Amino acid sequence: MPKQNNQAKRLMYLTVFLFTAIIVVLWGWSLKIRIDNLNVSGTPEGQLASNTIENFNNIFADNQADENTKQEILKNLQKIAQQLITTSTTSTVATITATTTGSTTTTITTTTTN
Secondary structure, eight states, X not given: OOXXXXXXXXXXXXXXXXXXXXXXXXXXXXXXXXXXXXXXTTSHHHHHHHHHHHHHXXXXXXXXXXHHHHHHHHHHHHHHHHHHHHHOOSOEEEEEEEEOSSSOEEEEEEEEOO
């Protein structure tokens, strides 16, 4: 039985790995070039894809703006409730309810007694 040469074996595996990596990279590059050459921007399908992407971007931008507005309203309500607590000299019950468009309802109830 011949002795195994570990260095030669390691070099063989490294060479096979490098050739495989080169083939995969070139295959991916070729695929990207083929997809780029399809040029579907002028076709109805391309217009549909562009409109869909634009609609998704608009929806997510509007949703983020609504979330920011809700957070600002909540912070303002908390400040108002805090001011009511600090300026109160007698027994006070304050209930603040905010309903935004959607299903989110925020209720802040504060009760102070001096």
